[in-house]
Amino acid sequence: MKKMIVRGGQKLAGEVTIGGAKNSTVALIPAAILADTPVKLDSVPNILDVQNLMRILKAMNVESSFRHGVLEIDPTQIKESSLPGDAIRSLRASYYFMGALLGKFGQATVSFPGGDNIGPRPIDQHIKGFKALGAKVEEDGNQVRITTGPEGLKGARVFFDLVSVGATINVLLAAVRAKGTTIMENVAREPEIIDLATFLNNMGAKIRGAGTNEIRIQGVDRLEAKNIHTVIPDRIEAGTYLAFAAANGEGVTVKNVIPEHLDPFISKMVEMGVKLEIGEDQIYVPGGDNLKPITITTSPFPGFATDLQQPITPLLMKAKGQSMIIDTLYPERVKHIAEMNRMGGNIASANGVITVQESRDLHGATVDACEIRAGVSLVGLGLMSHGTTVIENAEHILRGYDRIVEKFKGLSVDLEVVGN
Ligand SMILES: CC(=O)N[C@H]1[C@@H](OP(=O)(O)OP(=O)(O)OC[C@H]2O[C@@H](n3ccc(=O)[nH]c3=O)[C@H](O)[C@@H]2O)O[C@H](CO)[C@@H](O)[C@@H]1O
Numbered sequence: 209m210k211k212m213i214v215r216g217g218q219k220l221a222g223e224v225t226i227g228g229a230k231n232s233t234v235a236l237i238p239a240a241i242l243a244d245t246p247v248k249l250d251s252v253p254n255i256l257d258v259q260n261l262m263r264i265l266k267a268m269n270v271e272s273s274f275r276h277g278v279l280e281i282d283p284t285q286i287k288e289s290s291l292p293g294d295a296i297r298s299l300r301a302s303y304y305f306m307g308a309l310l311g312k313f314g315q316a317t318v319s320f321p322g323g324d325n326i327g328p329r330p331i332d333q334h335i336k337g338f339k340a341l342g343a344k345v346e347e348d349g350n351q352v353r354i355t356t357g358p359e360g361l362k363g364a365r366v367f368f369d370l371v372s373v374g375a376t377i378n379v380l381l382a383a384v385r386a387k388g389t390t391i392m393e394n395v396a397r398e399p400e401i402i403d404l405a406t407f408l409n410n411m412g413a414k415i416r417g418a419g420t421n422e423i424r425i426q427g428v429d430r431l432e433a434k435n436i437h438t439v440i441p442d443r444i445e446a447g448t449y450l451a452f453a454a455a456n457g458e459g460v461t462v463k464n465v466i467p468e469h470l471d472p473f474i475s476k477m478v479e480m481g482v483k484l485e486i487g488e489d490q491i492y493v494p495g496g497d498n499l500k501p502i503t504i505t506t507s508p509f510p511g512f513a514t515d516l517q518q519p520i521t522p523l524l525m526k527a528k529g530q531s532m533i534i535d536t537l538y539p540e541r542v543k544h545i546a547e548m549n550r551m552g553g554n555i556a557s558a559n560g561v562i563t564v565q566e567s568r569d570l571h572g573a574t575v576d577a578c579e580i581r582a583g584v585s586l587v588g589l590g591l592m593s594h595g596t597t598v599i600e601n602a603e604h605i606l607r608g609y610d611r612i613v614e615k616f617k618g619l620s621v622d623l624e625v626v627g628n
Pocket residue numbers: 231234300301328329330331332333334335370371372373374375396508514515536537538
């Protein structure tokens with residue numbers, strides 16, 4: 209188990225450069241197996257999810273190498289094989305191999321994925337989409353087996369009952385090489401979906417409408433990578449540093465940001481009274497005082513991201529009065545609350561509403577990361593507290609935060625990761 213040691217009372221100051229988006233990268237890597245040529249991705253974050261995806265690729269005889277943010281993947285010798293269950297279970301996005309393998313071979317056998325423990329995470333909409341394309345889906349214990357007849361996948365119209373990032377991406381991956389046209393309605397509009405569509409279109413795919421609520425895909429026989437694809441900046445990592453800089457900073461510039469991807473988050477910070485200076489691709493945070501409480505309701509993009517409700521919580525704890533969070537996507541995403549209250553917080557959750565009171569007397573404690581965003585929010589709170597905070601199960605944070613120790617060092621903050 210890895211532990212993160214956070215010494216309280218350290219202020220963030222200086223610059224931090226945001227890495228490539230985890231939630232793009234974890235879709236782009238499975239998508240790479242659809243290519244008939246080697247693929248190169250740039251601005252890839254150095255995170256555990258990438259290492260685990262590389263292990264899954266290796267099991268399929270797909271060689272990959274990762275150096276200085278460049279990930280090279282050679283899927284030309286790919287073989288259908290059984291995939292390592294521990295790697296599959298270590299991250300959510302391993303379920304994208306269902307769509308990608310289905311697109312490539314017309315069949316896939318993949319274990320149920322892992323990912324953050326943030327409440328129920330069904331995959332019924334993914335399965336609905338695969339079935340609409342003509343696949344047969346059987347669940348056998350912990351495995352999902354998806355097959356097609358000799359005809360393979362056939363383009364179809366799919367209407368999703370709810371907006372799901374994962375289902376949109378998974379069905380898109382299957383449809384890219386299906387015969388004919390697929391029309392997906394009520395799809396997610398997250399920037400990471402546009403990034404994936406851009407990557408695939410540059411290889412010859414015919415995907416239109418990514419970023420709107422209807423995507424049309426005309427299946428193609430071949431995909432060839434001609435250029436290196438640069439992953440978009442991680443808006444969740446950016447939001448995390450912006451919130452921590454406002455809560456506990458003395459002037460921080462967050463670089464490599466697409467401010468439009470953070471509109472609802474930025475407007476909530478401004479509503480609190482944080483005086484952000486927003487440039488074309490960077491945001492300066494002078495630190496925040498006399499903050500007003502706010503109410504946040506999470507929703508699919510372009511709404512306030514559920515992945516940022518926990519990272520903004522340390523900032524809400526500085527506001528004068530009670531803030532409220534309603535997480536419509538994951539009402540049970542509350543693992544951080546007990547841990548923060550052990551550090552002197554006063555947070556409660558009832559009937560789907562999280563209430564966050566101002567907390568002045570925060571102190572370090574031994575706490576559990578629980579999951580990626582709960583874990584990182586404890587880093588932010590630890591820095592605002594007296595004494596030392598030890599965050600156990602820090603692997604959760606390292607799943608998705610690129611070179612976090614190095615980045616905090618660049619902000620004059622000394623974090624330590626210990627253990628194996
Ligand atoms: C790797 C990745 O990109 N992860 C993100 C992705 O997760 P993920 O793709 O798993 O999240 P979804 O967008 O699918 O989930 C949205 C909501 O739909 C529900 N649902 C989803 C699929 C389904 O078949 N049936 C169903 O009921 C979920 O329980 C949830 O309440 O989007 C989430 C919501 O923005 C983010 O928190 C995650 O960081």
